[in-house]
């Protein structure tokens with residue numbers, strides 16, 4: 001049976017029509033085989049606008065074989081987290097050769113993120129969600145941001161959470177996730193591998209039924225959920241790139257807003273704000289208000305996780321001078337356009353106390369303020385104001401060329417200081 005053609009008009013946000021379109025697609029392809037679903041996705045629904053994501057794990061050969069049938073030059077993205085078993089890296093090469101895949105692309109984490117958040121390489125142990133975030137979600141986000149969707153190898157039988165996985169899902173950021181193997185059973189996977197003589201992952205016959213990063217993968221006992229060996233002992237089932245699926249067909253995901261502007265782009269923010277009830281000894285990736293930090297200083301200093309500090313107008317940053325090295329990020333709160341106290345705090349932190357971590361502006365951050373904030377050492381901005389976001393993305397912010405109060409020792413354009421102007425005028 002030929003795959004039906006079904007185009008969905010693009011829209012800036014998920015809407016009822018688009019969600020209905022996805023539901024209709026699921027109805028049409030409910031009975032279809034995986035190759036037809038994949039072919040529909042890459043030749044009709046998302047032409048030149050889709051990526052295949054593969055873990056090159058225990059079952060990956062099935063989806064990759066389908067890719068080779070449809071088009072071996074399709075881009076296949078492999079999340080090279082830096083934490084894989086050597087056997088997995090060897091298996092990538094084996095499958096490339098065997099299936100003739102010509103466009104396998106390794107996505108690696110941002111080196112700056114690793115230095116900043118996981119310098120010792122043990123974040124998987126203390127904070128696996130954040131580890132997956134910087135090693136998987138962020139690198140993949142950078143690719144799929146420019147695409148209409150991507151193809152996964154997930155299957156219903158793998159976990160309870162995936163029990164009603166559909167062929168097509170709509171995410172809240174208006175992308176389509178395609179799951180050609182959604183209806184495959186464990187037996188279907190085995191039969192498919194046998195039928196096409198696909199090479200097995202070297203660890204599969206050693207009891208690894210679902211294979212991800214080495215530190216987070218263990219052998220699965222007979223009768224266990226195949227993914228039971230992933231993040232064993234932790235209440236974690238997914239790596240973050242599939243969080244959006246919660247059981248309903250085509251259920252939009254709760255997409256993380258990209259509000260943090262840093263290094264020239266809006267990125268997902270690993271930090272959150274302090275909430276009542278948070279525990280000083282175990283909270284992580286949280287901007288702790290300066291007052292709260294001082295009240296529970298010992299507990300925060302004993303906390304092993306990355307932390308940030310929130311400085312608000314009226315806070316005395318001198319009180320945390322000795323502890324500044326503890327914070328991976330300091331957020332300066334600018335509650336209103338007319339409140340300039342944040343500029344002074346930023347300058348004190350950078351110039352007097354030598355703070356070297358991320359310094360970000362939060363609150364009422366508007367485009368006219370950004371150049372002034374930058375002069376004070378602020379390098380990151382949490383921005384919701386749409387015109388400001390646009391100006392940042394397009395690099396259309398004003399620069400400050402003339403000023404009365406130079407900042408630091410480097411920013412002193414000749415002839416712009418008042419006494420120099422007077423000197424010029426009297427000549």
Ligand code: SF4
Nearest residue numbers: 124128131132213216
């Ligand atoms: S699976 Fe484990 S090691 Fe791999 S990115 Fe996630 S937490 Fe880190």
